[in-house]
Amino acid sequence: MSRESRMRENRASGAAGRAFALHAGAWWIWALGLATAASRTTNPLLLALLIGVAGYVVAARRTDAPWARSYGAFLKLGLAVIGIRLAFAVVLGSPIPGTHILVTLPEVPLPDWARGVRIGGRVSAEGLVFAFCDGLKLATLLVCVGAANALASPARLLKSLPGALYEAGVAVVVAMTFAPHLVADVQRLRAARRLRGRPDRGLKALLQVGLPVLEGALERSVALAAAMDARGYGRTAQVPAAVRHTTSALTLGGLLGVCAGTYGLLADTGAGYGLPLLIAGLVLALAGLHLGGRRSVRTRYRPDRWGARAWLVSASGVAVAALMIWAGTSAPQALHPPAVPLTPPALPLWPAASILIGLLPAFVAPAPDAGGAPSPQPTTHREETAK
Amino acid sequence: MIRFEQVSVSYDGAGRPALAGIDLTVPEGELCLLVGPSGVGKSTLLGTVSGLVPHFTGGTLRGRVTVDGRDTRTHRPRELADVVGTVGQDPLAHFVTDTVEDELAYGMESLGIPPATMRRRVEETLDLLGLAGLRDRPIATLSGGQRQRVAIGSVLTAHPKVLVLDEPTSALDPAAAEEVLAVLQRLVHDLGTTVLLAEHRLERVVQYADQVILLPGPGAAPVVGAPAEVMAASPVHPPVVALGRLAGWSPLPLSVRDARRRAAPLRERLEPQAPAAADDVPPGDGEPAASVSGLGVRHGHTVALHDVELSVRAGETVALMGRNGAGKSTLLRTLVGMHEPARGTVRVGGVAPHRTRPRDLLRHVGLVPQEPRDLLYADTVAAECAAADRDAGATPGTCRTLVSALLPDVSDATHPRDLSEGQRLALALAVVLTARPPLILLDEPTRGLDYAAKARLVEVLRDLAGQGHAIVLATHDVELAAELAHRVVIIAEGEIVADGPAAEVVVSSPAFAPQVAKILAPQQWLTVSQVRDALEEAS
Structure with missing residues (x-):
């Protein structure tokens, strides 16, 4: 099959070949929209619905890439957050006055100066329910971030940064690719301890391989720096001194403006000059960034394009967030069901319906790998996991 | 340019x-x-x-x-x-x-x-x-x-x-x-x-x-x-040049093809002699140093090894060959208990490696990993040796004696990182040998070694095999396998596809045949030294 006809086929099926992949920024806006929505409610049914929506989209649209496999880790992290929150509620008590006492733990007597702190004591059902909903909210936030991480390669998002920020972006990308290497090194070295007849499990084993792992990471970063230098990283164009000075002035002035403006907005007085100052500062800083980009000779290879699908995906996230914020002001009771007295939470119809808008990407975003790139060969994959 | x-x-x-x-x-x-x-x-x-x-x-x-x-x-x-x-x-x-x-x-x-x-x-x-x-x-x-x-x-x-x-x-x-x-x-x-x-x-x-x-x-x-x-x-x-120099060919052939075209007289001279059997393998009585039967190993969902049968006797050297990712390293690691077999049995010196405590297993089997540096933690050679003696429960000085034998000119204060690739391998081998394991495994030992370091390694390993150690090495280096191995086992996609005496297995394989075998085929000569000995005997 010629490349032409394969491309045509991809386009027909909406497959996520590189040319048709969704802009990474769209996925992040969508996910942050869901996260904003989650931060506006403690209704467990709505939160569960949000998790369901994010999970469904991830299941439908994630690729086979290594970063896509991180979703499971975020789910586990979410569960851990709920667990920790509940444990705190049990041990340290809860500010919620409850009448349904489940158990009474022995209370640790504390001296006078620690008044207000309680360890042990009564554990009420209301307190636990409140803690659970609170933990669930945090877990939902994590799951939303995890969804963005699984759907869009973080490296591709950084590629969309303005030219002046490029070098900072590369540093982040390199750091992110280092983390998996570091984990693999730790595993390999812990396994090697077994060969010396030392236990390969436990904290001590982990600590003892620390130094060799760091040494290895350092050597690798030096090798990478050499390779990047030899491949032309950091080549700069000659820029007239006037432009350089203007760039510095704009950026510094802009940042000052942003700081002062933010202070004005947050402080009680000065709300009048806060907003204009903030906007002016932002404009100056952006102009500085734009000018700074001239120093870099870089070009971009196949940057992500912001197409109709990207508009739809990001709009769906923004819509969910906006509707939930609006619902928060119009029907606060439904979004924050009271923990006292204990009542089963009700599913508010309109907020629930608005969350379902977040499912849109599962249908409009391009499907991964429909007749696209071949999946990794089992043999090479195997070698990787073996290491 | x-x-x-x-x-x-x-x-x-x-x-x-x-x-x-x-x-x-x-x-x-x-x-x-x-x-x-x-x-x-x-x-x-x-x-x-x-x-x-x-x-x-x-x-x-x-x-x-x-x-x-x-x-x-x-x-x-x-x-x-x-x-x-x-x-x-x-x-x-x-x-x-x-x-x-x-x-x-x-x-x-x-x-x-x-x-x-x-x-x-x-x-x-x-x-x-x-x-x-x-x-x-x-x-x-x-x-x-x-x-x-x-x-x-x-x-x-x-x-x-x-x-x-x-x-x-x-x-x-x-x-x-x-x-x-x-x-x-x-x-x-x-x-x-x-x-x-x-x-x-x-x-x-x-x-x-x-x-x-x-x-x-x-x-x-x-x-x-x-x-x-x-x-x-x-x-x-390379071996082709060594053979050319031995036979006095001029100009020297550099490729197997050139050498083959000149090799007809040499083949004739060698015709009456059969290659000496690689080295004498002691008779196969007693318990094997390692035996693997019906072994299957999985990594997640992928099958890394499937239905592997292998038995290694004391004094025998076995070369594991096969492409990158075929499962050679997995097999070696299973023999030291790093992977748990999904099915089948693995016995090393009478124990199941994955159920044995590391400090006991040390006395049965030792592995020199692909990156020998992984085995070395200390910041001087002396400290490394002292630690190895402690780990193995050997009398102090055991490891240092081994190091001196393998690396005559390395001082106590040297940092393992400052050693050359070959020296580091020798140090790791000495550390492993401190516990005197009857079975020694080496993963890709010749990576980064020059011919001299390789020749030293061959001598050391031959010596060990002579003392009754069983040796299994995973390698891409066909010349090394030809020099050392009594038996060659070829693994593909996690299964053993060939297992037999080195000469038979490698001569019949285009990818794994050493240069001398390719030049002198169908005669089963594997190394230049074999040919040299045969010629000396004839004259």
Whole structure:
């Protein structure tokens, strides 16, 4: 099959070949929209619905890439957050006055100066329910971030940064690719301890391989720096001194403006000059960034394009967030069901319906790998996991 | 294209210069091979071409290196990036991005090449290197040969006039190495690229070279000339050259094909003699050092080993061969209990390795991993030896005695990191031997070793086998397997596909046959030393 006809086929099926992949920024806006929505409610049914929506989209649209496999880790992290929150509620008590006492733990007597702190004591059902909903909210936030991480390669998002920020972006990308290497090194070295007849499990084993792992990471970063230098990283164009000075002035002035403006907005007085100052500062800083980009000779290879699908995906996230914020002001009771007295939470119809808008990407975003790139060969994959 | 004028390089604190008296020219469009024992400054010489020496590594460069008319003293590596493409020893350390296509484009982005040109060059390079099917693959999922090709491709897209490669085939299996060499051939022949490469495995590359630069010793002046001339006197040379020198062929053959055409008289002389059976394997009574039956191992969902049957007797040397990722390392690691068998049984010296405590297992089996450095934690050789004695419960001094036998001239205070590749391997082997395990496993022991270090390793291992140790080595090095192994086991896709006496298995396989076997087939000679002994006996 010629490349032409394969491309045509991809386009027909909406497959996520590189040319048709969704802009990474769209996925992040969508996910942050869901996260904003989650931060506006403690209704467990709505939160569960949000998790369901994010999970469904991830299941439908994630690729086979290594970063896509991180979703499971975020789910586990979410569960851990709920667990920790509940444990705190049990041990340290809860500010919620409850009448349904489940158990009474022995209370640790504390001296006078620690008044207000309680360890042990009564554990009420209301307190636990409140803690659970609170933990669930945090877990939902994590799951939303995890969804963005699984759907869009973080490296591709950084590629969309303005030219002046490029070098900072590369540093982040390199750091992110280092983390998996570091984990693999730790595993390999812990396994090697077994060969010396030392236990390969436990904290001590982990600590003892620390130094060799760091040494290895350092050597690798030096090798990478050499390779990047030899491949032309950091080549700069000659820029007239006037432009350089203007760039510095704009950026510094802009940042000052942003700081002062933010202070004005947050402080009680000065709300009048806060907003204009903030906007002016932002404009100056952006102009500085734009000018700074001239120093870099870089070009971009196949940057992500912001197409109709990207508009739809990001709009769906923004819509969910906006509707939930609006619902928060119009029907606060439904979004924050009271923990006292204990009542089963009700599913508010309109907020629930608005969350379902977040499912849109599962249908409009391009499907991964429909007749696209071949999946990794089992043999090479195997070698990787073996290491 | 590349000119060295009276170049010498010295690093601060080193007693003598790393390179001295380099005065030579590499003309455009040549494939130039840099050879020499370990530690003579091959990597330093390559570094001076890309400008990494001295701009990145420090040190003092005297004389002048020019590449395409640009002086590397005044041009930093990034300013040479459009003329020189450099690929280091470890391709993984070279990658900046996470997918194949981005990696190919990365260098061009840095050079500011217009997007339309970039797109065209990426497509061309994908085709040239046979990477089109891998374009969207994350780099972490590629095999060794594929990674090496992506690394070469990533510097090729910038259309450099010079390509500098440091040991591009050392870590690859024979087939993947041929893949990479075919690409280099194509670049030299079709695109007129000048290629300068350093390589220890001369048997793989010497026949492709137009010019050979030999660095005979540290700080010694280089010998430059046509491959056959240089090889005639070179201390490092592939088996085909050794056989040619033995038989007195002139000019020396460099490829199996050339040698075969001259070998008819030699084959006739050798006809009446059968090759001596490799070495005498002691009779197979008593319990085997290791026995594996019906073994299956899984990594997640992938099956790494399937229905493996293997038994190794005391005093026997077994070579495990097969392509990268076939399951050789997994089998070795299962024998030391790093992987739990999903099915089947593994017995090493009467115990099941994955259920035995590490400190007890130490006395039954020892593994020298692919990266011997993983075994070494201490910051001096003496401390390492003391720790090894403690771990093994051996009398203090046991390990140090072993080290002295393997590495006569290493002082107590040396940091393991400062040892050469071969010395580090010997130290790791000594650490493993401290517990006197009857079964010794080595994973890819000859990576990065020169011929001299390899010959020493062969002697040491023969000696160990003579003392009754069973040895299993996983290797891509067919010459090593031919020298050492009584038995060769070939693994493919996690299954054993061949298992038999070394001579029978390798002679019948085109990929795994050593050069001598290819030249003298159908007779079953494997090594030059066998032939030499036979000829001496005859005369």
